[in-house]
């Protein structure tokens with residue numbers, strides 16, 4: 001599968017960088033979080049998915065999945081059918 005347009009070294013993020021972005025997301029928005037079990041279930045699906053790139057990012061939405069999978073109302077955008 002081809003990589004995202006424009007995906008280069010700049011899209012690679014460390015777990016520490018992702019944790020910082022997640023903290024900023026929670027501060028800025030009043031969002032509800034998924035349960036830990038639901039987060040793990042979602043990430044398990046992503047890790048098995050061909051669209052999961054760089055160990056961090058969904059090819060279809062460009063989101064950092066460590067963050068998106070924690071948001072209660074988020075869903076998988078796969079055009080072949082949502083996986084979660």
Ligand code: SF4
Nearest residue numbers: 046049052058076078
């Ligand atoms: S298509 Fe769905 S399962 Fe695959 S990486 Fe994106 S959100 Fe995760």
